[in-house]
Amino acid sequence: MSAPIYEFAKNYAESGVSRFHMPGHKGKPLHGLEPLDLTEIRGADYLFGAEGIIAESENRTAKLYGTAKTLYSTEGSSLCIKSMLAIADHCRADRQHRMLVIAPRNVHKAFINACILLDIDVKWVYPAVKSRSLCSSAVTADDISAAIDSCPRNPDAVYITSPDYLGFIADIPAISSLCRTHGVPLIVDNAHGAYLKFLDHDTHPITLGADMCCDSAHKTLPCYTGGAMLHISRSAPAGFVECSKLMMSLFASTSPSYLIMQSLDLCSEYLAGDYPAALAKTAGRTELCKRRLNDMGWRTIGDEKCKLTIASAEGGISGDSLGDILRQNKIEPEYTDPDLVVLMTSPFNTEEDFVRLESAMSEIPVTKGTDLEFDGIPEAVVRLPIRQAAFALQQVIPAEEAAGRICGMTVTSCQPSVPIAVSGEEITPEIISILKRYGISDISVLR
Ligand SMILES: Cc1ncc(COP(=O)(O)O)c(C=O)c1O
Incomplete structure (x- = not known):
């Protein structure tokens, strides 16, 4: 059996059993997916005490990603981020102080929520090279090193977002080796990078030396919204694996979605099959699309193979206006702001999608616009925890x-x-x- 959670749900849906349990739809179609939507009935395992089909599926995904442990989340990377910080907090030696984490400023809100819930202090890193966008950071190992040196005590974790929203990827090997020298765990928000493991050149954060990372499977892989993974490295500090389920359960619903778990389960089966070949093709097509846009005069930025970030304001049109034009051409971007448009690609984009994008972009005249205006978040004046x-x-x-x-x-x-x-x-x-x-x-x- 290669997708045990899905197989269990499918067999159960076909069994004709009278459902005197949650959910209230009893498997009868209103929306269409109800027959496969379950709760933790006998045989269906427990997400936070997984020993059966969920453990089997998680273990298979752990093997694929080469981790010591991979935990499924049905509440996105948002849940994984809180869980990762709770794991690091639970396992740290220094219990006298509040937890101290080093992080560049482009964190997702879930990180702040974790700081609120776990009473974490943050030493913000302001990289020497300023980012031109709120959601990006050009953080380097030297920036992190300077931040560690300026901390009043050894930090309890370094936390970075990579890839960032614009598709920039941090130098994780260098940051990881710095962290190991200082005995500080490295946590990576890899919400945008679940696919990195399967590129010709594996650049997944766990492969490159992170101790833990989260992947929003739903952002780049064929998985329902909410499906995510928390990965723990084989070289992570002692105790991380053992407390991980318990720490995740502190923040999670006791009714994890079986639909999302099945989606993660099937996704894992798909990753083990032809996905790397399909991904290589998509990466190649995305690269070609970038080149074609560059030839038209547009500047694309970022390192990611499956993200197309257009510095549109430099070409004379705001990102928000370009987004509107793309929508008129039946193209919905991932994100726009005054300066930029971000588009995400996957093997489920068709050739027609790419051609439509290239054709729409070729109709828009490129002029001499303005450089990215944003000057980075100024250094914070911290008045209270x-x-x-x-x-x-x-x-x-x-x-x-x-x-x-x-x-x-x-x-x-x-x-x-x-x-x-x-x-x-x-x-x-x-x-x-x-x-x-x-x-x-x-x-x-x-x-
Ligand atoms: C960088 C980053 N981290 C974390 C998250 C949260 O992920 P999720 O939506 O899977 O909870 C997001 C969501 O957009 C994100 O962009």
């Missing part, structure tokens, strides 16, 4: 009146949920202008 501020009494006020006040609930860009002002930081005039740029007019500040 994140958790203390997040749970303090707050009021919502217009952003333009917030100068000098302390941020209450972290403010993120609407998509891709990267923090502009973090709980406990002073709101400065620079932050107010970034809030404006992202169309955020109100902010929660401490009373």
